[in-house]
Amino acid sequence: MVPRSRGVPQKGRAGSSPVPGEKWTRATLEWAKGLKKLVQPKERILKVATLNVGTMTGKRHEIVRMMEEKNIEVLCVLETRWAGSKALEVSKGYKLFYNGTVNTRNGVGIILCPQLKDKVVSVNRKTDRTMSVTIDI
Structure with a gap:
């Protein structure tokens, strides 16, 4: 399989890991970090x-x-x-x-x-x- 050039996940594959042999690009990692921040609830720090x-x-x-x-x-x-x-x-x-x-x-x-x-x-x-x-x- 040929790696994607733009580094953005394909439709219907949001948050999934890359296909075997495919590498994450910097743009994909930044996109995944943004998605992770949107999904995670805010942490509560207890002193x-x-x-x-x-x-x-x-x-x-x-x-x-x-x-x-x-x-x-x-x-x-x-x-x-x-x-x-x-x-x-x-x-x-x-x-x-x-x-x-x-x-x-x-x-x-x-x-x-x-x-x-x-x-x-x-x-x-x-x-x-x-x-x-x-x-x-």
């Missing part, structure tokens, strides 16, 4: 961070202020030292899901920004050191 707080007692408002300044949407906090497995509104619409033991050692939590707190699908609290939150973006 996630971790913080060892030592204890959450008295630090809620300070942590939320830091999240706002740094534009952090999900913050995983370590050593909360709170007992129980609960979820509570921290401040300014931010929500904390936490898990800890009775002896108030260790403990973990996940703080979500107001835009994500209503999109929580499930919370999996495994131990006082591990937990996960599933979010539907």
